[in-house]
Amino acid sequence: MGRTHYICCLSISMKKSSMKKHNFGAGPSILPQEVFEQSAQACLEYNGIGLSLLEISHRSKEFEAILDETLTLTRELLQIPDNYKVLLMQGGANMQFAMVPYNLLNENETASYLDTGVWAAKAEEEARLYGKTHIVASSKPDAYRYIPKTFEVPKDSVYLHVTSNNTIYGTEFFEDKSYDVPVVADMSSDIFSRPVDVSRYGLIYAGAQKNLGSAGITMVIIREDLIGRSARAKSKMWDYGIYAKNNSLYNTPPVFAIYTCLLTLRWLKKLGGLTAMEKRNKAKAELLYAEIDRNPLFKGHAVAEDRSRMNINFVPVHPEDEAAFLEFVKPYHIHGIKGYRTVGGFRASCYNALPIESVQVLVQAMQDFEKTK
Amino acid sequence: MGRTHYICCLSISMKKSSMKKHNFGAGPSILPQEVFEQSAQACLEYNGIGLSLLEISHRSKEFEAILDETLTLTRELLQIPDNYKVLLMQGGANMQFAMVPYNLLNENETASYLDTGVWAAKAEEEARLYGKTHIVASSKPDAYRYIPKTFEVPKDSVYLHVTSNNTIYGTEFFEDKSYDVPVVADMSSDIFSRPVDVSRYGLIYAGAQKNLGSAGITMVIIREDLIGRSARAKSKMWDYGIYAKNNSLYNTPPVFAIYTCLLTLRWLKKLGGLTAMEKRNKAKAELLYAEIDRNPLFKGHAVAEDRSRMNINFVPVHPEDEAAFLEFVKPYHIHGIKGYRTVGGFRASCYNALPIESVQVLVQAMQDFEKTK
Numbered sequence: 001m002g003r004t005h006y007i008c009c010l011s012i013s014m015k016k017s018s019m020k021k022h023n024f025g026a027g028p029s030i031l032p033q034e035v036f037e038q039s040a041q042a043c044l045e046y047n048g049i050g051l052s053l054l055e056i057s058h059r060s061k062e063f064e065a066i067l068d069e070t071l072t073l074t075r076e077l078l079q080i081p082d083n084y085k086v087l088l089m090q091g092g093a094n095m096q097f098a099m100v101p102y103n104l105l106n107e108n109e110t111a112s113y114l115d116t117g118v119w120a121a122k123a124e125e126e127a128r129l130y131g132k133t134h135i136v137a138s139s140k141p142d143a144y145r146y147i148p149k150t151f152e153v154p155k156d157s158v159y160l161h162v163t164s165n166n167t168i169y170g171t172e173f174f175e176d177k178s179y180d181v182p183v184v185a186d187m188s189s190d191i192f193s194r195p196v197d198v199s200r201y202g203l204i205y206a207g208a209q210k211n212l213g214s215a216g217i218t219m220v221i222i223r224e225d226l227i228g229r230s231a232r233a234k235s236k237m238w239d240y241g242i243y244a245k246n247n248s249l250y251n252t253p254p255v256f257a258i259y260t261c262l263l264t265l266r267w268l269k270k271l272g273g274l275t276a277m278e279k280r281n282k283a284k285a286e287l288l289y290a291e292i293d294r295n296p297l298f299k300g301h302a303v304a305e306d307r308s309r310m311n312i313n314f315v316p317v318h319p320e321d322e323a324a325f326l327e328f329v330k331p332y333h334i335h336g337i338k339g340y341r342t343v344g345g346f347r348a349s350c351y352n353a354l355p356i357e358s359v360q361v362l363v364q365a366m367q368d369f370e371k372t373k
Numbered sequence: 374m375g376r377t378h379y380i381c382c383l384s385i386s387m388k389k390s391s392m393k394k395h396n397f398g399a400g401p402s403i404l405p406q407e408v409f410e411q412s413a414q415a416c417l418e419y420n421g422i423g424l425s426l427l428e429i430s431h432r433s434k435e436f437e438a439i440l441d442e443t444l445t446l447t448r449e450l451l452q453i454p455d456n457y458k459v460l461l462m463q464g465g466a467n468m469q470f471a472m473v474p475y476n477l478l479n480e481n482e483t484a485s486y487l488d489t490g491v492w493a494a495k496a497e498e499e500a501r502l503y504g505k506t507h508i509v510a511s512s513k514p515d516a517y518r519y520i521p522k523t524f525e526v527p528k529d530s531v532y533l534h535v536t537s538n539n540t541i542y543g544t545e546f547f548e549d550k551s552y553d554v555p556v557v558a559d560m561s562s563d564i565f566s567r568p569v570d571v572s573r574y575g576l577i578y579a580g581a582q583k584n585l586g587s588a589g590i591t592m593v594i595i596r597e598d599l600i601g602r603s604a605r606a607k608s609k610m611w612d613y614g615i616y617a618k619n620n621s622l623y624n625t626p627p628v629f630a631i632y633t634c635l636l637t638l639r640w641l642k643k644l645g646g647l648t649a650m651e652k653r654n655k656a657k658a659e660l661l662y663a664e665i666d667r668n669p670l671f672k673g674h675a676v677a678e679d680r681s682r683m684n685i686n687f688v689p690v691h692p693e694d695e696a697a698f699l700e701f702v703k704p705y706h707i708h709g710i711k712g713y714r715t716v717g718g719f720r721a722s723c724y725n726a727l728p729i730e731s732v733q734v735l736v737q738a739m740q741d742f743e744k745t746k
Contacts, residue, residue, distance in 0.1 A: 012387045012410070014417050021423040025430050028628055036425040037385070040416035043409050044387050050394040050706065052409040054587040054633065057398050057709065090463035090589065091610055094624040098608035129606050209625055214427040216463065216589045216627025233502050235471035237464055238611075251467040252582055254589025255401055256629060260427065333423065336430065 012044060022358035024348040025336030026167055026311060027189065028209040032353045035263040039214075042259060053259055058252050066259055067248065073265040077273055080198050080221060087220040087243040088261075090254060092207040093119065093188045096218065097126040100184055100203065103240045104229045105131035105158050112136050112157040112181070117144045117166035118342075119186060124161070130230070136160065143343075144169040146303045157181045158229070159202055165190035167210075168340045170313030170347065171306040176200040182226065190310050191219070192268060193352055194278035202226050210310070211352045213261035216254045268352070277352055284350045284359045285309040291363045297321060297370055301343060315345030322346075325369055332365045334358075385417060395731035397721040398709030399540055399684060400562065401582040405726045408636040412587075415632060426632055431625050439632055440621065446638040450646055453571050453594060460593040460616040461634075463627060465580040466492065466561045469591065470499040473557055473576065476613045477602045478504035478531050485509050485530040485554070490517045490539035491715075492559060497534070503603070509533065516716075517542040519676045530554045531602070532575055538563035540583075541713045543686030543720065544679040549573040555599065563683050564592070565641060566725055567651035575599050583683070584725045586634035589627045641725070650725055657723045657732045658682040664736045670694060670743055674716060688718030695719075698742055705738045707731075 023030040042053035046062060056062055071086050080086065089095070100123070105111050109131045113124035115138035127133045134157065137148035144166060153160050160179050163186045165172040172190060177183075182202025191206040198204065203222045209215040220240065228241045236242045242250050268277060289307060292298050292314045301313040316322050322345060326338060339345040348362060396403040415426035419435060429435055444459050453459065462468070473496070478484050482504045486497035488511035500506045507530065510521035517539060526533050533552050536559045538545040545563060550556075555575025564579040571577065576595045582588040593613065601614045609615045615623050641650060662680060665671050665687045674686040689695050695718060699711060712718040721735060 010389045010391050012389050012413075014385045014387055014414050015421070016383045016385050016418045017421060017423045018383050019423060023424060023428050025428065028428060028430060028625065030428045031425070036416050036418075036427060039427065040385075040413040041387050043413035043416060045389045045409075048388070048390060050390045050392060051396060051708065052404070054409060054412065055396050055398065055401060055403045057401060058588065090465075090468075090627075092463075092624050095463075095610045098610055102608070126608055129608060207625065214627075214629050215431065215625045216630055235475070235499055235502060237468045237471055251465050252401065252580065252588045254463075254587075254627060254630065256587050257589055257627065335424065 014040065019333060021333045021335040022361050023335050024350070024354070024358070024362070026340070026347060026349045027351075028215045029349055029351050030353045031213070031260065031264055032267045034267060035260055035353075038263050039256070039260050043256075053256060056255065058249060058255055063255055066255075066262055067253075070258055070262040070265065073262070073269060074219070077192065077265060077268060078196060078198055078221070083224050084198060085222050085224060085227065085244045087222065087240060088248040088253060088258060089218050089220065089243055090216065092215075092218055093186055093205060094122070096186070096205040096220065097123040098129070099238055099240070100161065100205070101127035101130035102230065102232070102234065102238055104184075104203075104226060106230050106232070107131050109158050110134050110154065110156060112153050112160045114148065114151070114160065114162045115140055116147055116163050116171060117169050119166070119168075120161070120163040123163070123186060127161075131158070144171065145301060147171050147173050147306045153179050153181055155180050159184045162186070165308055165310050167311045167349070168343060170300075170302045170308045170311045172308035172310060173306065182223065190308075192274060192277065193281050193310060195274040208257065208261055211264075213264050214257050217257035217261060219261075264353075280356070281309045281350065281352065284354065284356050285312060287356070287359050287363060288312050288348060288350065291366050295366050295370055297373065298366065301345065310349060310351060312348045312350060313339060313343060313345065314348075315339070315343075328369050328372075329362070329365045332361050334362055334365060337362070387413065392706060394706045394708040395734050396708050397723070397727070397731070397735070399713070399720060399722045400724075401588045402722055402724050403726045404586070404633065404637055405640045407640060408633055408726075411636050412629070412633050426629060429628065431622060431628055436628055439628075439635055440626075443631055443635040443638065446635070446642060447592070450565065450638060450641060451569060451571055451594070456597050457571060458595050458597060458600065458617045460595065460613060461621040461626060461631060462591050462593065462616055463589065465588075465591055466559055466578060467495070469559070469578040469593065470496040471502070472611055472613070473534065473578070474500035474503035475603065475605070475607065475611055477557075477576075477599060479603050479605070480504050482531050483507050483527065483529060485526050485533045487521065487524070487533065487535045488513060489520055489536050489544060490542050492539070492541075493534070493536040496536070496559060500534075504531070517544065518674060520544050520546050520679045526552045526554055528553050532557045535559070538681055538683050540684045540722070541716060543673075543675045543681045543684045545681035545683060546679065555596065563681075565647060565650065566654050566683060568647040581630065581634055584637075586637050587630050590630035590634060637726075653729070654682045654723065654725065657727065657729050658685060660729070660732050660736060661685050661721060661723065664739050668739050668743055670746065671739065674718065683722060683724060685721045685723060686712060686716060686718065687721075688712070688716075701742050701745075702735070702738045705734050707735055707738060710735070
């Protein structure tokens, strides 16, 4: 015995088009360019260890370091108080629609829901399987154009569920408001887009595929006293307590998806964290809303005061312009602005990773389109 | 307007060590080298479309094609009869431990379980939350060294649950045996390793991260008449019926993980499908078991007739050789052969993608180790 292997590096060549599209897709959506490059490198070989990220054990020291840094950066960027746990699981926000009442609500108890859109309504529907529900307010009769602000939350509600950003209608609220009962927030589409006062919430959940990472991972931030609140016997994979006790490593987690979250969080920190991100997101949204308001060919969907920075929905003043504008923007390499089928028109999703240059191109296209008339 | 963009290709350079490790890890585990390379390329840019795979919509024509081909290849390779559905979901086999009884078993009914290891026992434990369980046989008193073969399945059982390959103990059974009740099989660690007569099963499930793709995706093959069998009102994400009705696209699926499955299935087909794969896996297992039986320093854990081709467990005859051999194999670039903590010794997982050359290197290391004595 006694063979010695010299490990040297091969350079592997990969192809990339020189012209990236401007990706306004609603999700899964654009991530920072360096996340694409670093995750590609990790698929090929992780950190020079002679193995791909896709073939390492979730019990390896390499993955433990990835998980630890992901959780630490999450706590740091959101300034999460010590009495909260950060959990990583699978299944997306839809799974949380069930897991929240399954874990928090007993059969004879009531949970309150604020109905600001399709996702909020789906969350409420799931809760009916586990207890009683009460809808505190709904903007459904007005096509979910606004966020109801004056409502009473019954004091015996176990929690109030809200959807902080409504992707389909382009409404968002930015205030971390306290109520007499714990607030549960679906922040799937605006988490990490601005600083959040986590202490105002009992539970925050978010599917990753907008601002956080690739599809296939979901983050839950939960105040410790709410873990195990409901009395029902729980399946292990549907029990927040199991994730909390096992540091989200009870079973094999989606290693690659978690790594994309880590890369995105590192990028966020490097860019100045959530205050810088909020400034950047405000600038993009203001630029686009200004054009929507100025351009006689377009109008916004949501009321001005509740306009989302993440999903900017607008419709053509003349319905026949819908197909024409979608065709018109193609040479600009604008991708993913077709509106959701129930709202129609256009939706420009401007998640964290979308550069302001993409918004500038869209504004230019809107102005050029106007000139053709 | 009328600008024209010329899209040309940039060559992006990625690094890879020239010496890959021989990865015997139990999972997440080795995948074919071309899967690593093609998934890396897709992270950078998918199929020349100017977007990364990580930023495309799950409703895009690109992802629909990925999903369709994944399901079609699965049906083709396993020759799945028409009255079965193939579903893709998240949460791993642990989630299926709960979803199987939740979807199939009513409270007053009984499900039978064959106890061949820790994972089988965990599956049975979850079923107790949803109905009654009956253990038909258990090899636990003999450290799960064998698969019990003579047992009665009560005729009123809703199903018999089996674990076809037991990763921790290195036992496996290769016969697709029919019983009077539908057989539910956890094939997480041996799916696609040999041809399977799917018609003998009511339901087959498998977490991807052994033979199928990266961690974060789970496959369920279910006979249509079993969908919706239990009467309980179900949460949408825990209901096989929702996945079946929506072609596994009710919510955002883990796009990247599904793509790694597709790449692996294409590789499988190219190599000759499951008959060729079985031959390849037999050759690897025979080579390693022959050395275990020949080498006076090692002995196998499982009884000969139930030896797994996927996880080959062996222990040193002299306990002090355990640490010494783990140290000894390092210069051979052998990775991941430390045994599971409850069994000790060594576990060489030889999943589909492991080349026979890796087994040859391990056998050489065992022989070289013998010479040092």
